[in-house]
Every structure is written in C-alpha cells, then in structure tokens.
Amino acid sequence: MKINLNTYCKYFLASGITAFVMSCSNTKFLKEGEMLYTGGEVKVENDSISKKEKKALKSALEENLTPKPNSSFFGLRPKLYAYNATKEPEKEKGLKYWLKYKFGEEPVLLGDVDREFNKDIIVNYSENKGYFNAKAKYDTVSKNKKAQVIYTLNPGNQYLINKVNFLQDSTLINQEIQAIKDKSLLKPGNPFDLEVIKSERQRIDDAMKDKGFYYFSPDNIIVQADSTVSKNHKVELNVKLKDNTPKLATEQYTIDKVVVFPNYNLRDAKRGKYSIPMNPDSLKGYEYNDIYVVDPDKKFKPRIFDRALYFDKGDVYNRKDHNLSLNRLISLGVFKFVKNEFIVSDSLNHKFDAYYVLTPRELQSLRLEALGRTNSANYAGSELNLNWTQRNFFRGAEQFKASVYGAFDVQIGGPADAENIFRAGTNAQLSIPRIVAPFRFNSSSAFVPRTNIQIGYEFQNRTTLYTLNTFNASFGYQWKENVRKEHELKLIDVSLISPANITPKFEDLKRNNPYLQRVTDRQLIFGPTYSFTYSTTMLPQKNTFYYKGMLDLAGNITGLLTGANYKNGDIKNIFGVPFSQYAKMENDFRFYHKFSEKTSFASRFIGGVAIPYGNSEHIPFSRQFFVGGSNSIRAFRARTLGPGSYDPRTAENTRALFDQAGDIKLELNAEYRVNLYKFLNVAVFADAGNIWLMNDDIDENGINSRPGAKFTSDFMSEIAVGAGVGLRLDFSILVLRLDLAMPLRVPYYAKDERWVLDKVKFGDGSWRKDNLILNIAIGYPF
Structure with missing residues (x-):
C-alpha cells in the first residue's frame, strides 16, 4: 500500500491549525478580566517517599480539587465552544437550547476556584494519610486568558503504626471484640490511614451484628492515635468503645x-x-x-x-x-x-x-409481544409472541411459563424465489424453587436454587428448500453460589429434528454439498450439558471480568453401552433414528476497563471445539459454531464466513449456502466506547476470527466439497479481520445499535492477497456495496 507523505503532512498540519484555532476561540468570548480555568496540578516535594507513592498521592489530591475544568477532547473543548458560540435560545427547547444547555458546558473561570479551600483539602487529605506535618501553598500561572493553579505540597514524613491496643473491660461485647482483634486491618508497620481506620470500625460493626448486637453501630467505636509515646514518626493506636455508647448497643439479642x-x-x-x-x-x-x-x-x-x-x-x-x-x-x-x-x-x-x-406480585400475567428485526444476511422480518405466566403454580412459588409464537423472515433485495423463512412454535417451562432430587442439596446462597423442566416444539419452513420439525425437552438445575458464580446443569437435554417437504431444488443443492445433507438429516440429540458463569461486571470497579464455560456431552453413555462406531459402519439407532455422539466445549472470556465515566474499553475472546466420535462422523448442524453478523465478526454477513479458507463463491449456488458452520471456533473482539451525550454513545471496534471443520467434507464421488475448511497448523493465516464504527442509542431499557463495518482481511482470498487495506475505495459505489456492512441490532454485542 503506497502512502503519499505530502498528503499526510498537509492533513496533520491542517488538523493542528484547526485544533489551535478551536482551542483559542473559546477565550474570545471571555469578558474583560476573566480567565478560563484549565485545571489544577499538585506537585509533591518530598525526598523521603518513593516515586510510586508520590504519583499515587499526587493523583488522589488532584482528583479532590474543585471545580473541575471544562471537559476536553484531544486538547479541544467542543462542549465549551458549543455553549459560547450558540446564541441565547428564546425557548427552553429546540436545537439551540439543546446545544447550549444540554450538550454545551458553561465556562469554568479562575474566579470560580477557591484556592484556599483546595489548599485545605490537600493538607487535610495528606494528614488523613499519615502526613501529620503537611504544608501546602499555591501559585497561579496565566497566559492568553487561560489560568492554571499549581499547588505545592510538602508532606513531611508519613507516620507508621507502631502498636495497636484493643482496650479491655468486663462487658460481653468487649469479649466479642477481643475475640476478633487478630483479624484487625490495623497492622504495625503500615502507614496511618483514616480510610483503613473507618474500614476497621466497619469490620468490628459487621462482626458484632453477626454476634447478635443488632443495635450496634460503627460510631460506637473510637480509634485514638497517640504520636507522643513513640519516636521516629510512629503512632500508637488505641481501639475501644466510646464512653457514651448506648446500653442498647451493647446487648445481645x-x-x-x-x-x-x-x-x-x-x-x-x-x-x-x-x-x-x-x-x-x-x-x-x-x-x-x-x-x-x-x-x-x-x-x-x-x-x-x-x-x-x-x-x-x-x-x-x-x-x-x-x-x-x-x-x-x-x-x-x-x-x-x-x-x-x-x-x-x-x-x-x-x-x-x-x-x-x-x-x-400479580400471580398471573398474559403478555403479547410484537417485534421487527433485520440482519446482515439481508433478511427482514417480524415476530409475534403470546406469553402466559403463573408465578405460584402449585402454591409453592413455582413459576410456570407457556408461550406460542410465530415469525417470518423475508430476504430483501434478492430474487423472487428467495429462501424466506417461516417459524412457529410453542414451549412450556416449569421452574421449581428448590432442587428436586433423590439426594439432599444444601445451599447457603442468597439465591434460591431451581429445578427447571422444559418442553417445546418448533415448525420451520424455508419456503423453497425444506421444512423442519423440532421437538425438545430438558430437565435440570440452576443455582448460584453468590452474586458472581452461577451453575446450570441439565441432566437431560433432548432434541429430535425431523425433516419434511424437502424440495427437488434442495435435493439438487445437497448432492454436491454433503454438509447440506446434515441440515435435513433426522437427528436425535440427547445428553447432559453444564455451564458455569463467573462475572464481576456488577461491581463498581475499573476492571471487570466475565466468563462463561459450557460443556455438552451428547450420547456418550449410550454410545459406550451399545458399542457404536461409525468407522466400522456400526451406527446405532433409537426408534429408527441415529443418535448423535460428540463432546463440545465453548469458553467465552470478556474484559472491561473503565477509563472514566464516559470512556471504556471492552473485549471478548471465544474459543470452542466440538469433536464427533462413536456413533457420529459429524457434529449435528444445529450444534455447530457460526461466525459473522451483528454479534460476531461484523464485517461479514451472518453465517457467511468460513470454514477456514473455503471460498463460498465457488459453490454452485452461493445464494443458497448462507449457513456456513464449523466444529472449531476462535473469535476476538475489541471496542473503545465513548459517551457523547446521555443516551448517545459511539464506538470504534475491531473483530477477528473464523471457524473450521474437524474433518473434510467428502462427497459421494470422494471429492472434498469444501477445500480449505479443515483445521490445520496454518490456521492463523485463515483468520478474518474486520473493523468499523458504531452508534448506540442507550435508553437503559432499550439499546438500539448501528454498527458499520468493513473487512480488513478476507481468509478465502489468495494467501498473499488476504489483507485488503490497499483495496479500500470509499468513493467507489460498487466497493461500498460489497464491503460496507451495516448491522442493526438490539443491545450491546458483548
């Protein structure tokens, strides 16, 4: 890819001039004598503490300074400019009002800064961290109608804890406090820290509440610091009950x-x-x-x-x-x-x-839902659901849910005989708030364990291809250890797939594509499944994690008992239907990092493998992996990517072969998310990954119908890559997402031509039609 250096130099020069002009233009709105406040900085002058401690102290102090300057983006202040440049609106609504008072920010001036107050905050915070001799001063630096306040802190030496005394008396509550003093958060040698002292008081309160002292409070504990009994900047702490502690707080109930x-x-x-x-x-x-x-x-x-x-x-x-x-x-x-x-x-x-x-709650409810949808495979459709819920079915808080639904998806922009899809079905689920089993299940969790029983049926018709009847039933348990860990075990999960009305057109298609045969094969899938979820996303912290692992073991015991082995041609049936035998595992890792209240980073890695054996040569189509679409690799339409380097354009009828499935899946996604205004969010994202087969697809003539689809040691060269930008309208109860993506690496191109950055042509309508994929979806992708 050739790079025009002059063009890039001009671009960066123009960007720099624009940034300078926009940055300066805000000051022209200031009145005589006013200065725009650009923020405060704290300098810590102390040679006795490490650079790491200085950095932490400096960061914490600057976080406490008030007020905060106007927000900036790469040195620019667009919100301040919107406020300044927009004339006073005549009404409290409309674009002008929104620009000035909703999107815009009123200027923060130097006159708004109480420098003495901030100096006191710096000293008080330092003393709370054990710097008892802290001294601070400030200076104001101004230039071109902008002002910054520099605070200089000389904290002195930080006092360390020399000894912790839990004072004794003869009361019952004091005996309980003495019994837990070994677990104290106050440790000799650690720095004096008021926050740790507060946490220690809370720890004692929690322990007393667990011992029956219902009316006890953290305020009943006092921690006295004495710096006169020790030398070398050390302090002795005395922990005791306050003299005025109410009698009620000391009684065990x-x-x-x-x-x-x-x-x-x-x-x-x-x-x-x-x-x-x-x-x-x-x-x-x-x-x-x-x-x-x-x-x-x-x-x-x-x-x-x-x-x-x-x-x-x-x-x-x-x-x-x-x-x-x-x-x-x-x-x-x-x-x-x-x-x-x-x-x-x-x-x-x-x-x-x-x-x-x-x-x-209302013990019974009847709800009708109607929704419309579209996806990146050029399908648009609607769905209608009628749901009935009974929350106390057998008077034991059992929840019974029954639903019937109908849906259709029409291929828009395609030929007259497009494969439109119609679905209809019904299902019922009974959720019992206990473990129904011949064994005793004890749970001390805050969440009630549940036994779930489910049965359902779905009719699916792909109008010009085939019809499928799917029956399913399951019995299993769901329980949470705590707010972070959840388990779900289905002792039995059964699916029976029975085809009907297979058209000559589809018979034609699958003759040279053996994997299509598996779409309409009669299939009996049964066996246990287990999933484990671990999540910290609900916790108020900068870094959070999510993990979900799933294990699916189908037909394993039955295959072992019957001695099924497809390699020897010994395929066993149940009621005339071959049962599937395989082991499948999938892992979903997610990591979220919050830079600030308005910016964050989200990433996800999915790795899965499904291995057929015994009674099965292949994984059932409904249990295979798929990639592409609005919640996967967004630069490729749903289910059109892979397996491996297989090129779907070589198929006899590419329009009919959308559903590409695989036995192995690797996928990596990353997003940088920014909140622009309340419900309005934008994102920049990149996706990478693919699917592969465990075995080649060999047709009846011994020819591999999907060359390049099998997983090999060269799999890294078959990774697809895409990137794009997204707009998200987050209304809390509903998130509408629009992601525009384009491919950066196409695995089915020639090996030395898979990176397509040099082929990007935004000005070419034909290129845009083939490469820009718009995904419209509900909710975040991960």
Missing part, C-alpha cells in the same frame, strides 16, 4: 417469634387490617416449624418460608442470616416487595420478634 405475612398489601394497611407491631395470636394464622404464618386464604405453602428463612426461634440474631433471608425471599420471584422489622418483645431478656411483610 435473640429471636423470639418469626411471623410471616405473605399476602400483605397497602390497601389492607390503610384499612388498619395489619399493623406493626401486631399480635399474631389474634390473627387467623398457623404455626409451621416455629414460623407463624398469617395467610387466611392459604395462597402459599408454608414450607417455602421454612426454606427461605434462616432464623429459628431462640437463635442469636445474625446480620448474615438477616440479609440471606431477605435475598432468598426476593429471589423466589413471587413477591414484589419484601419488608422486614425486628420489634423488641422482651427487653429484660433481650428478645425480639422478626416480622416479614410480603407483598405478592
């Missing part, structure tokens, strides 16, 4: 009664039917395993509360069990609001009653 109101609503409360505290003995209730249930209509079986609640009569109060019980009640999915109160019933013996007031 136990549970007296556990009372559940599972059918509570606000209307009843307004009428005075229920009130807290209340006398449960005067209400129409009954006792079940020490739980008093007030449910006159008996809408719920009491055992669901026995499983969900972790408090029993006589138990010492425990904060963990308190939160665990609330979370499990919520995760049942049948209650809209869950309220919990503890009311003292015996102050002399330190007992209280635990009340659980539950407001049920």
